[in-house]
Amino acid sequence: MSRFARAIRVQNPWVDRLILGATIVLAILWVIPALWIVSLSFRPNFLLMRSTASILPIPFTTENYELILRLSRVPGWFINSAMTALLMTAMVLIVSSLAGYAFARIKFPGRRILFIFVLTGLMVPEQAVFIPLHTMFADLGLHNTYIALATPRVAVPIGVFLMTQFFRAVPREIEEAAELDNASRFTIFWKIMLPLAIPALTTLGLFTFLHAWNDFLWPLVSATDDDSYTVTVGLASIQSNYAQTEGLGMVMASAVLASLPVFILYLIFQRYIVSGVSMGSGR
Structure with a gap:
C-alpha cells in the first residue's frame, strides 16, 4: 500500500x-x-x-x-454444451500452460516477437474470422461435431498471457533446485510448475468453460442439425415469439437452466478463483 x-x-x-x-x-x-x-x-x-x-x-x-424438460432434445443439448465446454477447456489449459511456460522460462530465437504476435490476437474480433473458419471446417466435413464447436477457440491469447505472467513470477530457485537433482525440463513443468499454477489454471479453466457454455454465435453458425445444437442455440430455437405471447415464463426458465451449471461450478471453485485473482493482483 x-x-x-x-x-x-x-x-x-x-x-x-x-x-x-x-x-x-x-x-x-x-x-x-x-x-x-x-x-x-x-x-x-x-x-x-x-x-x-x-x-x-x-x-x-x-x-x-x-414444459422445457418434456422436450426430448433438451437433455441432448445440455450434453452437447457440456462436451463442447469440457473439450474446449481441456485444450485451452493444455495449450496455454505449455505456451506460457515456454514464453516464461525457455529462451529461444524470436521469443519476444512471437509473444507480441500472440498478444495481437487480442485485437482481432472473433467474428472477423468466422467466414474462413466456416469454410475450413466445411471443407473438412467437421460441422455438427464437437471438434468444430470447440477447436476454433483453443488458441486464446489471454490464456497464454495469463500463464506466462504466472510462470514468470515463480522464483527461479525452485527450478534450479530441481535441475541440481537432474530433473528434465518436462519433469520440472509437470511435477513442480503445474501444481503451483493450480489457482491460475482453475481461474482460466472456469472462465473458458463459462465462455464456451454461453457461446451462441459460433454454435449457431457451425451446428446446423437440431441434434447438434448446444443449449444456448437449442433453447433459443424453441422460444420463437414467446416473449410477445404467452411464454415469457418459459423464456425465463430457459435462462435459469442455461446458467445453472456455470453457477454451480463457480460455487465449487470459488476459493481457487479468489486465490488466483489475489495472486495476480499481488504481483
Whole structure:
C-alpha cells in the first residue's frame, strides 16, 4: 500500500465503511435482476401477460420448467454444451500452460516477437474470422461435431498471457533446485510448475468453460442439425415469439437452466478463483 493510501486511512477512518457500503449497494443492484428472472420463471404465464412487476413468485408453479424438460432434445443439448465446454477447456489449459511456460522460462530465437504476435490476437474480433473458419471446417466435413464447436477457440491469447505472467513470477530457485537433482525440463513443468499454477489454471479453466457454455454465435453458425445444437442455440430455437405471447415464463426458465451449471461450478471453485485473482493482483 502506498504512503498516500495509508495517510487517507489514518485521516479518514470512514473510508473502509464507505467502500464496504458501496460494494453492498452494487452487489444488490446486480442480484436484483437475477432474482427477478428466477421469480418470473416460477410464475404462471397467464399472470405474466398482465404484469411482470412483482419479484415474488406468487402463485408458485414449475410448469415452465416442466414444459422445457418434456422436450426430448433438451437433455441432448445440455450434453452437447457440456462436451463442447469440457473439450474446449481441456485444450485451452493444455495449450496455454505449455505456451506460457515456454514464453516464461525457455529462451529461444524470436521469443519476444512471437509473444507480441500472440498478444495481437487480442485485437482481432472473433467474428472477423468466422467466414474462413466456416469454410475450413466445411471443407473438412467437421460441422455438427464437437471438434468444430470447440477447436476454433483453443488458441486464446489471454490464456497464454495469463500463464506466462504466472510462470514468470515463480522464483527461479525452485527450478534450479530441481535441475541440481537432474530433473528434465518436462519433469520440472509437470511435477513442480503445474501444481503451483493450480489457482491460475482453475481461474482460466472456469472462465473458458463459462465462455464456451454461453457461446451462441459460433454454435449457431457451425451446428446446423437440431441434434447438434448446444443449449444456448437449442433453447433459443424453441422460444420463437414467446416473449410477445404467452411464454415469457418459459423464456425465463430457459435462462435459469442455461446458467445453472456455470453457477454451480463457480460455487465449487470459488476459493481457487479468489486465490488466483489475489495472486495476480499481488504481483
